[in-house]
Amino acid sequence: MSNSQPTINQTDLMLRVSNINVYYGESHILRNVDLSIPSGQMVCLIGRNGVGKTTFLKTIMGLLKSRTGEIFFQDRPISKLTPDKRARMGIGYVPQGREIIPRVSVKDNLLLGLEAQPKGRKGNESIPEEIFELFPVLKTMLSRMGGDLSGGQQQQLAIARALMGKPRLLVLDEPTEGIQPSIIIEIESAVKRIIEATGISVLLVEQHLHFVRQADKYYAMQKGGIVASGSTEELTQEVIQQFLAV
Numbered sequence: 001m002s003n004s005q006p007t008i009n010q011t012d013l014m015l016r017v018s019n020i021n022v023y024y025g026e027s028h029i030l031r032n033v034d035l036s037i038p039s040g041q042m043v044c045l046i047g048r049n050g051v052g053k054t055t056f057l058k059t060i061m062g063l064l065k066s067r068t069g070e071i072f073f074q075d076r077p078i079s080k081l082t083p084d085k086r087a088r089m090g091i092g093y094v095p096q097g098r099e100i101i102p103r104v105s106v107k108d109n110l111l112l113g114l115e116a117q118p119k120g121r122k123g124n125e126s127i128p129e130e131i132f133e134l135f136p137v138l139k140t141m142l143s144r145m146g147g148d149l150s151g152g153q154q155q156q157l158a159i160a161r162a163l164m165g166k167p168r169l170l171v172l173d174e175p176t177e178g179i180q181p182s183i184i185i186e187i188e189s190a191v192k193r194i195i196e197a198t199g200i201s202v203l204l205v206e207q208h209l210h211f212v213r214q215a216d217k218y219y220a221m222q223k224g225g226i227v228a229s230g231s232t233e234e235l236t237q238e239v240i241q242q243f244l245a246v
């Protein structure tokens with residue numbers, strides 16, 4: 001084998017996280033976390049409440065600092081970059097609780113997502129038709145206030161707003177939390193269509209087994225450390241019972 005032949009091609013990784021340790025004050029929350037997301041794949045992080053999943057996503061977004069380790073996005077180290085720089089590089093974030101601005105219209109909530117494009121908003125006022133193909137309900141609600149939408153509609157708006165930034169990686173924190181089953185299926189299929197249509201990668205924190213199974217790969221977290229990982233096709237009953245609230 002020649003030296004130039006790649007064994008594991010790191011450039012095929014959208015995100016690579018290596019040896020992350022995060023603290024809240026003196027509480028050690030994330031412990032030696034390693035995780036990688038191949039380009040075009042969906043990876044799901046599972047684990048019981050309070051194990052550190054949201055802390056991990058916030059660390060990737062730059063909202064929390066890690067004491068050790070490095071985060072590579074498309075092979076570039078990003079740990080020292082601010083959250084807005086990471087967003088403009090192509091990491092779209094849909095936080096837990098959605099963070100829709102309640103007294104702003106659906107249209108303006110969507111347009112805010114343009115700030116994450118590499119050159120910012122720059123007077124751009126257009127919403128691409130693909131957004132409405134993915135989430136038809138939003139088209140009928142453009143002039144409504146964000147706060148007047150149902151939980152499921154707000155979740156769709158939050159994902160759509162993240163897509164307005166044209167991310168290469170979409171980070172979703174429990175998108176189905178508190179949402180009725182019929183809408184969960186809609187959100188799940190929209191995420192699958194996003195991946196098929198755009199080839200972007202997804203990092204998902206999720207409790208619903210059906211949604212988890214849509215991912216290519218899972219990582220299971222316990223007490224802030226990764227304790228199991230593999231293909232979602234190999235998710236055993238034992239792993240499901242241990243790490244998902246089913």
Ligand SMILES: Nc1ncnc2c1ncn2[C@@H]1O[C@H](COP(=O)(O)OP(=O)(O)OP(=O)(O)O)[C@@H](O)[C@H]1O
Nearest residue numbers: 024027029047048049050051052053054055056096
């Ligand atoms: N701002 C904070 N200050 C101190 N401790 C915190 C803070 N936020 C979270 N924690 C603690 O860090 C731990 C991990 O929380 P985190 O929200 O990351 O867990 P999670 O796995 O996302 O849980 P959930 O599914 O309930 O959101 C928990 O013990 C939590 O109490």
